[in-house]
Amino acid sequence: MINREEILRRWKPDEAERKKLRDISNDLLSKIGSILQREEIDAEPLVVGSVAKHTNVKGGDIDIFVVFSRNYSEKDIGKLGLKIGHEVFSDGREKYAEHPYVSGTIDGVKIDLVPCLKIEKNSKIISSVDRTPLHTQYVLENLAEDKADEVLLLKAFMKSIGVYGSEIKVSGFSGYICELLVINFGTFENVIRMFAKVRGRVLIPENAETGKKFSSPVVIIDPIDINRNAAAAVSLENLSKMKIESRLFFQDQSMKFFEGPLSIKPSQYRDRGAFMRIFRFQRPDLVDDIIYSQANRFQQQLTDLLSSKGFYPVSSELSVSAEFIDVAIETKLVTLPGTRLHMGPPVDDERAKDYIAKWSNNNAIRGPYVIGDRLAVDVSVEPRTLEETVISELPRLNIGKHLNPLKDKLIIIDPSKTKAKYEVLGKFYSRKLIF
Amino acid sequence: MINREEILRRWKPDEAERKKLRDISNDLLSKIGSILQREEIDAEPLVVGSVAKHTNVKGGDIDIFVVFSRNYSEKDIGKLGLKIGHEVFSDGREKYAEHPYVSGTIDGVKIDLVPCLKIEKNSKIISSVDRTPLHTQYVLENLAEDKADEVLLLKAFMKSIGVYGSEIKVSGFSGYICELLVINFGTFENVIRMFAKVRGRVLIPENAETGKKFSSPVVIIDPIDINRNAAAAVSLENLSKMKIESRLFFQDQSMKFFEGPLSIKPSQYRDRGAFMRIFRFQRPDLVDDIIYSQANRFQQQLTDLLSSKGFYPVSSELSVSAEFIDVAIETKLVTLPGTRLHMGPPVDDERAKDYIAKWSNNNAIRGPYVIGDRLAVDVSVEPRTLEETVISELPRLNIGKHLNPLKDKLIIIDPSKTKAKYEVLGKFYSRKLIF
Numbered sequence: 001m002i003n004r005e006e007i008l009r010r011w012k013p014d015e016a017e018r019k020k021l022r023d024i025s026n027d028l029l030s031k032i033g034s035i036l037q038r039e040e041i042d043a044e045p046l047v048v049g050s051v052a053k054h055t056n057v058k059g060g061d062i063d064i065f066v067v068f069s070r071n072y073s074e075k076d077i078g079k080l081g082l083k084i085g086h087e088v089f090s091d092g093r094e095k096y097a098e099h100p101y102v103s104g105t106i107d108g109v110k111i112d113l114v115p116c117l118k119i120e121k122n123s124k125i126i127s128s129v130d131r132t133p134l135h136t137q138y139v140l141e142n143l144a145e146d147k148a149d150e151v152l153l154l155k156a157f158m159k160s161i162g163v164y165g166s167e168i169k170v171s172g173f174s175g176y177i178c179e180l181l182v183i184n185f186g187t188f189e190n191v192i193r194m195f196a197k198v199r200g201r202v203l204i205p206e207n208a209e210t211g212k213k214f215s216s217p218v219v220i221i222d223p224i225d226i227n228r229n230a231a232a233a234v235s236l237e238n239l240s241k242m243k244i245e246s247r248l249f250f251q252d253q254s255m256k257f258f259e260g261p262l263s264i265k266p267s268q269y270r271d272r273g274a275f276m277r278i279f280r281f282q283r284p285d286l287v288d289d290i291i292y293s294q295a296n297r298f299q300q301q302l303t304d305l306l307s308s309k310g311f312y313p314v315s316s317e318l319s320v321s322a323e324f325i326d327v328a329i330e331t332k333l334v335t336l337p338g339t340r341l342h343m344g345p346p347v348d349d350e351r352a353k354d355y356i357a358k359w360s361n362n363n364a365i366r367g368p369y370v371i372g373d374r375l376a377v378d379v380s381v382e383p384r385t386l387e388e389t390v391i392s393e394l395p396r397l398n399i400g401k402h403l404n405p406l407k408d409k410l411i412i413i414d415p416s417k418t419k420a421k422y423e424v425l426g427k428f429y430s431r432k433l434i435f
Numbered sequence: 436m437i438n439r440e441e442i443l444r445r446w447k448p449d450e451a452e453r454k455k456l457r458d459i460s461n462d463l464l465s466k467i468g469s470i471l472q473r474e475e476i477d478a479e480p481l482v483v484g485s486v487a488k489h490t491n492v493k494g495g496d497i498d499i500f501v502v503f504s505r506n507y508s509e510k511d512i513g514k515l516g517l518k519i520g521h522e523v524f525s526d527g528r529e530k531y532a533e534h535p536y537v538s539g540t541i542d543g544v545k546i547d548l549v550p551c552l553k554i555e556k557n558s559k560i561i562s563s564v565d566r567t568p569l570h571t572q573y574v575l576e577n578l579a580e581d582k583a584d585e586v587l588l589l590k591a592f593m594k595s596i597g598v599y600g601s602e603i604k605v606s607g608f609s610g611y612i613c614e615l616l617v618i619n620f621g622t623f624e625n626v627i628r629m630f631a632k633v634r635g636r637v638l639i640p641e642n643a644e645t646g647k648k649f650s651s652p653v654v655i656i657d658p659i660d661i662n663r664n665a666a667a668a669v670s671l672e673n674l675s676k677m678k679i680e681s682r683l684f685f686q687d688q689s690m691k692f693f694e695g696p697l698s699i700k701p702s703q704y705r706d707r708g709a710f711m712r713i714f715r716f717q718r719p720d721l722v723d724d725i726i727y728s729q730a731n732r733f734q735q736q737l738t739d740l741l742s743s744k745g746f747y748p749v750s751s752e753l754s755v756s757a758e759f760i761d762v763a764i765e766t767k768l769v770t771l772p773g774t775r776l777h778m779g780p781p782v783d784d785e786r787a788k789d790y791i792a793k794w795s796n797n798n799a800i801r802g803p804y805v806i807g808d809r810l811a812v813d814v815s816v817e818p819r820t821l822e823e824t825v826i827s828e829l830p831r832l833n834i835g836k837h838l839n840p841l842k843d844k845l846i847i848i849d850p851s852k853t854k855a856k857y858e859v860l861g862k863f864y865s866r867k868l869i870f
Contacts, residue, residue, distance in 0.1 A: 200783065273816070
């Protein structure tokens with residue numbers, strides 16, 4: 001059996017942290033209340049998210065939403081939200097997800113102040129954040145107070161195996177999904193047992209209609225909007241990880257499943273006898289989800305390019321930090337052979353003579369010669385190095401609106417030539433299930 | 436216009452050589468005649484082949500057949516043939532094609548003494564050599580004396596572009612085909628004109644029946660056996676070479692087309708920026724056709740092996756000399772990456788736990804981890820070098836009856852490490868049309 005107290009000591013905020021978050025929240029609510037009154041704005045400040053639901057892990061952020069009446073337009077609430085944000089935070093920074101919002105810090109705690117529109121259950125929304133107050137309310141009404149620890153255990157487990165977070169970076173399970181799972185199955189162990197047993201898709205509720213309407217690997221109908229799959233973000237890979245790690249957990253209920261993600265030191269990297277290159281951009285000042293979808297595209301396009309050019313990529317990894325977008329790609333070659341076969345027309349073809357004339361001025365490495373019934377030459381390959389190839393082909397790639405302008409600032413790093421530590425290599429080398 | 440005299444000076448035996456061949460032939464015919472009389476054998480010696488037909492190039496061999504009456508069995512004529520051979524040659528060596536026969540030299544000229552059975556036109560044969568006397572007779576009766584030079588020009592052209600010879604080594608046009616072509620089209624130029632114009636298959640005679648009965652790239656019905664395609668040996672590649680070189684010849688009628696095969700010096704090899712290895716066996720004492728079919732198989736199987744193991748073969752060449760069977764293979768890699776991906780079962784599969792257990796004892800380079808809905812590990816690759824891989828996989832390959840026993844005597848040469856000259860590399864680097 002696992003030692004629940006030990007796990008909670010690690011993950012659950014202590015009384016001091018809880019009081020601090022309460023105090024900051026109450027202070028902000030009252031400040032925002034005053035502003036709304038003073039400006040005669042028909043809106044209400046509300047603490048939402050895990051802090052409001054008492055399912056927050058240590059060191060978490062506070063989410064405060066300003067819920068506007070539906071008399072306001074989306075544009076209005078955007079402007080008003082920013083104004084309020086700048087008034088309450090001395091260090092407020094504007095950010096943009098679906099609405100613009102302001103992010104600030106008080107006493108070392110990060111707070112997002114997000115404007116939204118008041119909606120009712122199952123009603124049409126303008127922006128997905130409009131649902132958040134209803135989610136908070138639903139969990140407060142349906143998750144018994146003594147079940148918050150079950151949610152924390154589940155979050156600790158999911159964070160440790162790397163499937164926690166609905167943002168594109170992770171494509172995993174959100175905090176709200178954790179809460180819905182505990183509401184549905186009662187305890188952490190029951191949730192894990194379900195994942196250990198299930199084959200194929202996860203459907204909640206488990207009826208034909210649920211399965212028919214959505215095609216995602218995990219379908220959990222949102223209780224406050226029956227037309228929405230609350231688990232749409234979960235990738236097949238993360239469901240698969242959750243299933244196999246749940247099964248492995250029941251083998252010995254090891255505490256390893258609650259110790260946070262594996263992290264291995266560069267000294268533990270095993271020689272893989274291949275070539276590694278890191279492709280680095282400075283991170284543009286954009287939210288993670290926008291960065292990630294373009295960084296993923298960059299990773300895919302680089303891999304495809306290296307494959308089509310004959311460098312034989314073996315494996316790759318992406319890491320986005322506050323500073324950098326790093327794509328690490330391991331390849332079998334970093335220098336191409338100096339020649340490649342260039343097939344020509346069949347000898348019977350009208351173009352055969354032109355092809356021979358074109359390649360006859362000693363500009364072929366070998367040939368023209370005949371293969372079967374076709375002409376061919378061996379031509380020289382230029383450029384031959386991976387670095388030159390990427391630099392010369394990069395202008396042709398479309399790697400997304402915000403990365404395209406950075407193309408000529410790409411840095412290509414050979415990590416074997418430096419002693420620096422790279423987060424992306426840490427991720428690359430630590431790809432391993434916990435068991 | 437080409438200078439026919441200059442070409443013939445190069446290729447046609449001079450009067451001294453013709454007299455020498457005549458004298459040797461006549462002497463042998465009389466010696467063999469005496470032996471047949473003495474032993475009371477119902478057979479007749481006959482000079483066949485190009486010497487008999489006056490279409491021989493310089494430095495050619497003499498073929499003398501002993502044509503036995505059909506009262507003899509194949510076994511009998513084999514034995515008697517060997518006996519006669521050893522009596523007339525002091526240095527006779529037994530060889531084996533379809534019949535056994537004896538090969539010897541007189542005055543520096545190689546002579547094959549071959550026993551065969553007397554057959555009539557269009558009749559069933561026991562061995563393909565039985566047709567040779569009829570071929571000789573047909574050409575003598577149908578090729579006008581002044582057309583022998585046309586045949587020589589055609590042979591010179593075909594030898595220069597590398598398509599002359601019906602043996603497996605070349606898979607090209609036989610001397611008999613050259614004679615039939617000149618009989619059909621009258622002159623060397625007319626033959627070349629036909630090849631320059633034809634698209635698709637060559638059919639002689641050019642009727643539907645010829646095309647329907649045979650599927651080879653070149654079909655030339657044998658006048659002495661209408662059920663036989665005399666050009667069955669010609670490969671598609673050699674027909675294609677003949678077509679394109681014939682077209683190129685008419686561009687400037689260059690003398691280059693009669694100067695023998697291109698031969699380039701090692702100093703002319705252009706750096707191809709890839710890895711070259713030569714795989715060498717000592718040549719077993721067997722006729723070319725047997726060696727070649729097995730050597731071709733060896734070349735193909737080695738290439739397939741290197742491909743499946745991830746060395747990425749680019750190009751290869753085969754050369755069989757009196758001493759060696761050499762296969763040269765150019766590859767992109769000579770050392771494999773140290774790891775490779777090993778896909779496991781889907782996580783939903785019953786075998787998933789066993790797979791994890793199997794790879795959990797630190798014997799994977801990375802993982803087990805999850806890709807999509809499947810388990811995977813990166814495993815170490817062993818052996819990594821091309822040399823070790825070939826040596827360890829060779830026992831599993833079937834490279835033919837006579838090469839299989841030589842497997843453990845394979846030598847792998849890195850030509851960049853030696854200054855020796857290799858015929859196979861000369862062939863490899865000189866693959867080029869004449870124009």
